[in-house]
Amino acid sequence: MPDGYVCFAPPGSCPDVSALPAIRNGYITFGCFNQPAKVNSKVIEVWASVLRRVPKSCMRLQYKGYSESRISERIRETFKTFGVDPVRLQINGNKSHLELLTAYQSVDIGLDTFPYSGGITTCESLWMGVPVVTVPKDTYASRHSLSHLSNVGLMSTIANSEEDFVDRAVWLANDLEALVEIRRNLRSQMVISPLCDSTRFAKNWNNLMRQVWQTFCEA
Secondary structure (H helix, E strand, C coil), X not given: CXXXXXXXXXXCCCCCCCCCHHHHHCCCEEEECCCHHHCCHHHHHHHHHHHHHCCCCEEEEECHHHHCHHHHHHHHHHHHHCXXXXXXXXXXXXXXXXHHHHHHHHCCEEECCCCCCCCHHHHHHHHCXXXXXXXXXXXXXXXXXXXXXXXXXXXXXXXXXXXXXXXXHHHHHCCHHHHHHHHHHHHHHHHXXXXXXXXXXXXXXXXXXXXXXXXXXXX
């Protein structure tokens, strides 16, 4: 496909994009709403590096799986192992889809998982004005966010390595003006991007299927 591998249709009932939470809170709130199965110890190690370099920042995790105490406790203990006090974590469990989307109004910056990145979660984060920092690897599963961010035009949050992931997240956390600007424009930026252009996606898909069929017939 010349653009992305999917087309995103925004939810019909969706909260407005809020003002940047850090302005009213006085601190940065990082967030990840991916399922906890994607949150391995290496991911937490990298996230912890971000939190240690951004004073007073906190991390919000949101997913129905966190309703299980053994899962949320694993997360807290692993963060503690990497030098982050669990008091800086906001771990929330089962919510309705509307409540989940509304929760993005309290998040400044999204931190992606790896090697299995966010898919629809990344799209929803962007729709709510929250940029996502990602580090794509070599597998298809690790490159969902790369595709979405590239199609929206948000290249500055795509890292080249785990160290670069930390640097980009810290840089963004220290530039509130950039965060405000990104948040203000991200939804409208998505609307006109290939990610949300269903007509363009359908045309590209039809062309690709025709090419596949022609190649098959020629062979």
